[in-house]
Amino acid sequence: MKTEYNFRSRSFFSIGPHLLGLIFIAVGFFTLVSPLFMPGDSSVNKAILVGSTAIVFGGMVITSYPGTFFDFKNKRFKTYYALVGYRIGQWKNLPPIKLVKVFPYTFKGDTTPNGVNPSATIQFTRYIVALYSDQPKPVVALEYDNKHEALEGGRIISVETNATLDKQL
Numbered sequence: 001m002k003t004e005y006n007f008r009s010r011s012f013f014s015i016g017p018h019l020l021g022l023i024f025i026a027v028g029f030f031t032l033v034s035p036l037f038m039p040g041d042s043s044v045n046k047a048i049l050v051g052s053t054a055i056v057f058g059g060m061v062i063t064s065y066p067g068t069f070f071d072f073k074n075k076r077f078k079t080y081y082a083l084v085g086y087r088i089g090q091w092k093n094l095p096p097i098k099l100v101k102v103f104p105y106t107f108k109g110d111t112t113p114n115g116v117n118p119s120a121t122i123q124f125t126r127y128i129v130a131l132y133s134d135q136p137k138p139v140v141a142l143e144y145d146n147k148h149e150a151l152e153g154g155r156i157i158s159v160e161t162n163a164t165l166d167k168q169l
Contacts, residue, residue: 003073024058072160095133097161102154103168
């Protein structure tokens with residue numbers, strides 16, 4: 001039996017901060033090598049300083065993500081934001097969980113407009129794992145992009161909390 005479960009909400013190539021981090025890293029590497037093929041007044045020291053700074057900043061952005069960490073042994077959980085491996089958040093007591101529901105959530109959304117081409121409206125499906133105690137409102141809800149990961153997360157949490165698993169898929 002596991003005594004911990006860590007849910008990370010991150011996607012490297014989606015539009016958002018992780019993509020921005022990859023762009024910073026690419027620009028940093030380009031800046032580092034630019035003195036080799038771009039002659040001019042720019043000094044190598046400036047290129048090293050600017051390129052290294054962009055790479056470090058991009059690395060910090062890539063390693064940052066939100067998540068929820070469960071400590072089943074001590075019956076607590078923490079909704080956190082990780083920055084360079086350090087999880088920032090407050091522990092909360094985990095009440096006795098009676099039901100773990102796994103269900104799809106479908107919504108319409110626009111693709112990211114680029115200012116030139118029209119954006120398309122498409123249907124997105126996410127999978128929710130909701131933990132319920134005695135209240136009708138869930139104690140915590142986790143949102144997954146992948147159906148199989150949601151089912152596995154729901155199964156682990158229901159086993160660890162000795163709760164009923166309700167798969168509504």
